Amino acid sequence: MGLWTLLLQLHLVFAVSLTPPSDVSISSFNMEHTLNFLPGPGTPSDTHFTVQIVNDRKNMWRPVVGCLELTAGQMCNLTRVFTDPYTHYKARVQAFTTTQTSSWTESGWFQPISDTVLGPPDVSVSGCGNCLILQLKPPATKGLQCNLQLENLYRGVILHVRRTRDGAQFRLNLPFSEEKVIMYLQPGVEYCVSISVTALLKSNHVASKPYCAFTSHPPSSSSLYLVIGLLVFFCILGFLITGLVVNGGQRSFTILRQHLFTSLSYTNTS
Numbered sequence: 001m002g003l004w005t006l007l008l009q010l011h012l013v014f015a016v017s018l019t020p021p022s023d024v025s026i027s028s029f030n031m032e033h034t035l036n037f038l039p040g041p042g043t044p045s046d047t048h049f050t051v052q053i054v055n056d057r058k059n060m061w062r063p064v065v066g067c068l069e070l071t072a073g074q075m076c077n078l079t080r081v082f083t084d085p086y087t088h089y090k091a092r093v094q095a096f097t098t099t100q101t102s103s104w105t106e107s108g109w110f111q112p113i114s115d116t117v118l119g120p121p122d123v124s125v126s127g128c129g130n131c132l133i134l135q136l137k138p139p140a141t142k143g144l145q146c147n148l149q150l151e152n153l154y155r156g157v158i159l160h161v162r163r164t165r166d167g168a169q170f171r172l173n174l175p176f177s178e179e180k181v182i183m184y185l186q187p188g189v190e191y192c193v194s195i196s197v198t199a200l201l202k203s204n205h206v207a208s209k210p211y212c213a214f215t216s217h218p219p220s221s222s223s224l225y226l227v228i229g230l231l232v233f234f235c236i237l238g239f240l241i242t243g244l245v246v247n248g249g250q251r252s253f254t255i256l257r258q259h260l261f262t263s264l265s266y267t268n269t270s
Helices: 002-015 146-153 221-269
Strands: 022-029 032-038 048-055 089-096 122-127 132-137 154-163 169-175 179-182 190-199 211-214
Touching: 022 089, 032 089, 122 190, 122 211, 132 190, 146 154, 154 179
Parallel strands: none
Antiparallel strands: 022 032, 048 089, 122 132, 132 179, 154 169, 154 190, 190 211
């Protein structure tokens, strides 16, 4: 009786499968694609996970090299296996131990070119008098030919420009190019620019941090003091010249009056 009970318990242990993984999803940033998932409730600590993918053109699941024995918390990089950015892909994850397996849990359909999130380009900003010059460059990525793909994906740029002095701001939508010039700004004033990109196909995007620069070099404090000093000097000099002119005129008039009085006196005496 005890032997049959033991065999029945062993049968139940091996017959019960593992809890399947949960929250299987594909995330993507700048054409770098990652599969995320969570172990199911009660999953043993020695459990591993395997990943397979399928596309809508070939209805055949195939394993992903490098994601055949993942542990809990590991992510699967799908960038190099999603070779066609216009194809729809789906992934699935299965839990397994040496004696048990779970059922598969699938993600939703994913299209790389439309479902990726586009980050901002690398930016440098410099002043040009009454304007700002922006140098834009697609960020470096680890994906296969991703630099070329990102540059081809960019359709335009959105520039959020803010004047730091008073917070005045405006927005520009421009075609994408590696150099942009923002014209008609105040010289010697600091502006901050946040940049995001738009894509050829529908895609999410995030804005960059603000990049700040002066349109032209603001006057230094020593230069300001020099200007004020020169103004004071010329004001004092003006007052002195005016005083000398006034005083000189009065003295000349006094001398002339004395000369006329002497001449008149001499005439009368004669």
